[in-house]
Structures are given as structure tokens and as C-alpha cells.
Amino acid sequence: MKIFHHCLPCFARQAVEAAEMSTDDPELQEKIIRAALKKASEIPFDKSPPHMGKEIHRIIKSLLGDVDPYKSLKDLYNKKAMDLYPRMKETVAAADDPLETAVRLAIAGNIIDFGVSVKNNHFRLIDVIEDTLKRPFAVEQYQEFKEDVTNAKKILYAGDNAGEIVFDRILIEEIPEFKEKVVYVVKGSPVLNDVTIDDARDTGLTDIVEVIQNGSDAPGTILEDCSDLFLKTYREADTVIGKGQGNYETLSEFCEKCYYLLKAKCPVLARDLKVGVGDIVLKKQEPFA
Amino acid sequence: MKIFHHCLPCFARQAVEAAEMSTDDPELQEKIIRAALKKASEIPFDKSPPHMGKEIHRIIKSLLGDVDPYKSLKDLYNKKAMDLYPRMKETVAAADDPLETAVRLAIAGNIIDFGVSVKNNHFRLIDVIEDTLKRPFAVEQYQEFKEDVTNAKKILYAGDNAGEIVFDRILIEEIPEFKEKVVYVVKGSPVLNDVTIDDARDTGLTDIVEVIQNGSDAPGTILEDCSDLFLKTYREADTVIGKGQGNYETLSEFCEKCYYLLKAKCPVLARDLKVGVGDIVLKKQEPFA
Numbered sequence: 001m002k003i004f005h006h007c008l009p010c011f012a013r014q015a016v017e018a019a020e021m022s023t024d025d026p027e028l029q030e031k032i033i034r035a036a037l038k039k040a041s042e043i044p045f046d047k048s049p050p051h052m053g054k055e056i057h058r059i060i061k062s063l064l065g066d067v068d069p070y071k072s073l074k075d076l077y078n079k080k081a082m083d084l085y086p087r088m089k090e091t092v093a094a095a096d097d098p099l100e101t102a103v104r105l106a107i108a109g110n111i112i113d114f115g116v117s118v119k120n121n122h123f124r125l126i127d128v129i130e131d132t133l134k135r136p137f138a139v140e141q142y143q144e145f146k147e148d149v150t151n152a153k154k155i156l157y158a159g160d161n162a163g164e165i166v167f168d169r170i171l172i173e174e175i176p177e178f179k180e181k182v183v184y185v186v187k188g189s190p191v192l193n194d195v196t197i198d199d200a201r202d203t204g205l206t207d208i209v210e211v212i213q214n215g216s217d218a219p220g221t222i223l224e225d226c227s228d229l230f231l232k233t234y235r236e237a238d239t240v241i242g243k244g245q246g247n248y249e250t251l252s253e254f255c256e257k258c259y260y261l262l263k264a265k266c267p268v269l270a271r272d273l274k275v276g277v278g279d280i281v282l283k284k285q286e287p288f289a
Numbered sequence: 290m291k292i293f294h295h296c297l298p299c300f301a302r303q304a305v306e307a308a309e310m311s312t313d314d315p316e317l318q319e320k321i322i323r324a325a326l327k328k329a330s331e332i333p334f335d336k337s338p339p340h341m342g343k344e345i346h347r348i349i350k351s352l353l354g355d356v357d358p359y360k361s362l363k364d365l366y367n368k369k370a371m372d373l374y375p376r377m378k379e380t381v382a383a384a385d386d387p388l389e390t391a392v393r394l395a396i397a398g399n400i401i402d403f404g405v406s407v408k409n410n411h412f413r414l415i416d417v418i419e420d421t422l423k424r425p426f427a428v429e430q431y432q433e434f435k436e437d438v439t440n441a442k443k444i445l446y447a448g449d450n451a452g453e454i455v456f457d458r459i460l461i462e463e464i465p466e467f468k469e470k471v472v473y474v475v476k477g478s479p480v481l482n483d484v485t486i487d488d489a490r491d492t493g494l495t496d497i498v499e500v501i502q503n504g505s506d507a508p509g510t511i512l513e514d515c516s517d518l519f520l521k522t523y524r525e526a527d528t529v530i531g532k533g534q535g536n537y538e539t540l541s542e543f544c545e546k547c548y549y550l551l552k553a554k555c556p557v558l559a560r561d562l563k564v565g566v567g568d569i570v571l572k573k574q575e576p577f578a
Contacts, residue, residue, distance in 0.1 A: 005305045005322060012329075013298035020294065033294060034330045040301075041326035045319065 001249045003045045003052065004268045011040045011052045015059075017118045018192075021069035022060050035059045048249045049268075050220030053115060057191045057217065068190040070114060070162075077112050077163025077193070078202050080125055088129070088170050099149075100142055101133065102174040103261065107280045108132035109167025110160060110244050110263040114193040115219055132263070138279035145259050145282060148239045149175050156237035158185045158214070158221050158251070159195040160244030166203050168243060171261075178209060183233050188215040194246070220246030223254055245269050251285075258285045290538045292334045292341065293557045300329045300341045304348075306407045307481075310358035311349050324348045337538045338557075339509030342404060346480045346506065357479040359403060359451075366401050366452025366482070367491050369414055377418070377459050388438075389431055390422065391463040392550065396569045397421035398456025399449060399533050399552040403482040404508055421552070427568035434548050434571060437528045438464050445526035447474045447503075447510050447540070448484040449533030455492050457532060460550075467498060472522050477504040483535070509535030512543055534558050540574075547574045 015036030019029040036056045043052055060067065088105050095101035111128045149155060157172060159165055172178050184205055186195045200211040215227025221242065223231070234240065240258040242251045248260045249269065260283045264270040270277045304325030308318040325345045332341055349356065377394050384390035397418045438444060446461060448454055461467050473494055475484045489500040504516025510531065512520070523529065529547040531540045537549045538558065549572045553559040559566045 005309065005318065006302075008305060008322060008326065009298045009302035012301040012326075013295075016294045016297055029294065030334065033297060037297065037301075037326050037330035041323045041330060 001048055001252050001269065001272050003043065003047055003049055006268050007049050007052070008040055010266070010268075011043075011049075011056070012037060013117065014053060014115065014192075015040075015056050018056055018060055018069065021118060022064055022067050028063060031063055032056075032060055035063075048220065048222070048253075050218045050222060050246045050250050053192060053220075053246070054216075054218035054222070054225075057219075066189075070118075070190065070193045073114060073118070074162035074193050074199060075202070077161075078166065078199055081109065081112075081163045081166035082203060084125060084129070085166055085170070088167070091133070092170060092174060099146055099171075099174045102171040103142065103145070103282060104132050104280070105129065106167045106171035106243070107261050107263055107282070109164035110261070111265075112161050112163040112193070113244065113265060114161075115246065116265045132280055135280055137282055138264070138275035139273065139281045139283040141259070141284040142282055144284050148259070149241075152238040153181060154233075154237045155182045155239045155241065156185060156234055157182055157241045158243060158247045159200075160246060161193045162195055162199045163193075164244070165195050165199050165205060169203065169205055169208070172205075172209060182209045183237070184209050184211045185214050185221075185230065185233075186211060187217065187219075188213045188227065189217045191217050192219045194219050218246075218250070220250035222250050248273075256285055256288055259283065260285070290337055290541050290558065290561050292332065292336055292338055295557050296338050296341070297329055299555070299557075300332075300338075300345070301326060302406065303342060303404065303481075304329075304345050307345055307349055307358065310407060311353055311356055317352060320352055321345075321349055324352075337509065337511070337542075339507045339511060339535045339539050342481060342509070342535070343505075343507035343511070343514075346508075355478075359407075359479065359482045362403060362407075363451035363482050363488060364491070366450075367455065367488055370398065370401075370452045370455035371492060373414060373418070374455055374459070377456070380422070381459060381463060388435055388460075388463045391460040392431065392434070392571055393421050393569070394418065395456045395460035395532070396550050396552055396571070398453035399550070400554075401450050401452040401482070402533065402554060403450075404535065405554045421569055424569055426571055427553070427564035428562065428570045428572040430548070430573040431571055433573050437548070437573075438530075441527040442470060443522075443526045444471045444528045444530065445474060445523055446471055446530045447532055447536045448489075449535060450482045451484055451488045452482070453533070454484045454488050454494060458492065458494055458497070461494075461498060471498045472526070473498050473500045474503050474510075474519065474522075475500060476506065476508075477502045477516065478506045480506050481508045483508050507535075507539070509539035511539050537562075545574055545577055548572065549574070 019032035039055045092098045092101050108129045200206050214230040216225035242258045242260050264279045308321035328344045381387045381390050400417045503519040505514035531547045531549050553568045
């Protein structure tokens, strides 16, 4: 998905929020915001939106060094989600179709997204879970998904955010032979509240499946930025699971074997997917022309 | 009021909306948006927000010539408001305190503001009127206002938006000796849906009071941009009525004899006024230190 005009106000908001989260120094905040706006004025519109997220956080790093302003929020949501893990396991165990329920839970976890806005925290996870368990899918290709993940020899699961990773774990644990075939992917370095290797360790993902870093600092999966190790695994995989908006935005023009699992939180992406804001989506990539 | 960080995403949104309203040519839209973002990256933060609104519309004029993309919306809201005029007159006539009711109606009209967003059109004027007639003021200095407008020899009424001008007329007609003492001010040229001399003519304002143009193309009253005629009248006035957000933003650090009448629609301005979004305000300028 490419950058639309209406992404630009959102980039400006991300820059302001990230600047204010990263430093208390008003002069540095101003420098970050001005540099980000200038960068936004020059960004090619044929890139995907996460290119701009990457640039904002590169500006912050260039001015402040290796900071991770979202760290405490990430830890908080990892903990909140881990607290819900036993209850989610019970829900899955009691379900008629545990895999389908696990898919829904993985999508519910996609609410934890501070790219959409750091002020996007007025939800109670338990309410979102209950809503997502009974909400009709706006796009639903569950039968194909079930078949493909069951038959796949290697599945690459591109993670999205901290906290959400625990919900991904619930889904991964319902995939037949997950220990052997699922490779979970985290970002190469911190950007927004995206998952990193620390989050995978803190939430036990590293204990159950192979976890690799993608080598990139973008809030999505920009293939040309990714490491050789990631690209090798990506090529070998029969099925890719792209979790959340950032992965849809970056992979939807490149990855023919991808399933997108997400909750549509932004009107631009919702329009691209022909769904409504708030809708839940399990979509298989359409074949390229 | 100065530019706050959180004004910048709003400037980007204004630029995108204005670009898309001004031309159907994607290349020109992109040029407008890029130029506006670059300008936003350089704007001094000690200016008031309407400086940026002015710059966006200057960029559009420099690329497209003298266009008025909001013209049809302005005409529509002038007509909608004129249709309600007889009913509002009846409401005022039946009120215990007609001036106070007319103040409330003038504030109700402030909902018609396409700077806040051109998508800000999901209201029914009649609902907003009914709400504003019974809503408690968040800031209310009506007694001082009544006294000052009654005793003033010259009142300068800085108008805000098309459509809203009809609501201003309702208030003006309740001011004692309005024909002799009220001078209504419109913008020097079109910007957003701000009132111009055409709107004053179309809604009959020119028939009841003196109407002058302020000589500026900013969505507010930036004194250093205004004409000598405006400044002379401004200096002579005993009382100034600054209508709407743009006038509060541009006058609140300069005009000691000003009353602000507005509905707070933006969180940054609401915080500056220490009120909530949606609140209605009749505020006298506090004395400067």
C-alpha cells in the first residue's frame, strides 16, 4: 500500500508524539518535529507509510542516540497481555474450533498499536477480546488459512507490536507442529511499540519457536531493508502471516503467499482494504496480475 | 495564542483538504501538500496558528491563481443560516433576556468552521442551536459584555465564517443603537470558509451596519497584516468582539478590549482557554501584565 495524502497529517502527529515521548527538552522536540515535517515534504508517495515511521525514528536517533521512548509502554502491555494468557488459553481450549478462536484473539491483540496514536490506550483488553470473539469478519478467508498453515512446511510469522505478541503466541500454539515450522519475526531495532527480540524473550516466544530479527528499523516489513537471514527464511516459507497494519502496508504489493490478520484502525488502510474502521480482517493476498 | 506542537498535524490536514478541494489534478495537489509541509517545517512557533492557514492558502493561490475552493460551501451555509433567520428572530423576541439569547445563537453559529475540518459538516444547525441555547457556559462574562456593548460608542465586530455571519447578525441586531455603532469586519480576500464582503452582501449585513474589509488573507485577525482603515477603526473602538477560534488565536495576546465568543472545537485551543472541547465561551480579555 502506498502513501496517500491523508497519511501526511498522521505522520505529523506521529512525529509530535514521538518527539514528546523521546525528550523533555523543548528545543530538541522542535528540532525533531521540524526535521520530520521537512522529510515528510520530500517523501516519495510511491513508498509505503511505514517508510515515514522509519524516517521519524531515525531522526530521533540521530538527535538523541539510541533511545527507546516506548519501552515502558511496551513492558506494560507485555505484562497486561501475559496476565490474560491463561484465560485466553482456556477460551481457546473450550472453543468448537480452537484455531479460529486463536485467530480472533491474535486479531484482538492488534488493538495495541501506538503508531495509530500513543493516546490509543483507552481500551480495556478484555473488552476488545470479547468484542473480537463475536464480531463478524469483514474479510474472512479462514478455510484457506487453516488449510495452508496445516500443510505448510515453514511458516514465517511477521510480528507487529509488544503486548500483541502474547496474542500471536496463542495463535501460534494452535498451528499443528508449530515448534518445527513457525519462525516468528521481530524488528531489528526499536521503532514505536513494535516487537523486538527483548519482547520475544520477555513473553516466552523464544522458548517455543525460532525467533529471528528482520534487521530493519521500520514499523513494518520493508523487504529491501531486511537482513539476508530474514530474506532466506522469507523465501523458504510456504506461508507468511503478516500481522497488523504495518505488515499489510509494506507487504501487500510484494508477498503473494501472505495472510494479513489485523484490525483496521486507520481510515486510509480501511479504504484500501474496502472495509470499515474497527473491522477485523483475515485476508489472503490476491494473486498479482 | 501561539502555535503548539499539536497544531502541526492539523496544518497538514488543512493542507491536504485545501489541496483536494482546490484542484482535481493529483500533481498540483502533491505540489501544494509538499510546499505546505515544507512551510510548516519552517514556521516560527511564536506565531499564531492562523499564520499557517494563511500560508497554505497563499501556496494554493501561487499555484492555481485566485481560486475560492470553499465558495459553494460558503453559499450553502449562508443559505441554510438565512433560512433559519426568521425562527431565530422569534426565539430572541420570546426570550427573557434577548441579548443573552442572541449571544448564544451567535456562538451556535460558530459550529460552521471548515478550518477545523471540511468534514466537520455532520451537524444539523437546528440541533446545535437547541444545544447551545441550554448549554452552560464554560466561561461566561455576560454582565460585563452587556454593560460594555451598551455603553460603547463604537464596537468593532470581527466576523469569522460564512453562514455564521447570519448568527452574528442576530446578535448585532440586539445591541442598542447597532446601526450607529457597530462596524462588522470581513476578511480582505477568501481563505477557508471565512467571511468576505460577498458574504456580508449576500446575508444583508451591509444593509444594517457598516462593513469593512480587514485587508488580510489570514483566517483570523493578524494586526500587522491589516489595512490602515481597519487599524483606525480598531483603535477607535471601545469594544471589540472577536468571533470564533481564529480571532481568539490571533487577538488574545494583543487586544485588551476584546470579548471572545466561540465554541471550542480544537483540543489545543480548549486547553489554552482551560475549557473542554465542545464548550461555549463568552470571555473578556484579561488585562495584560
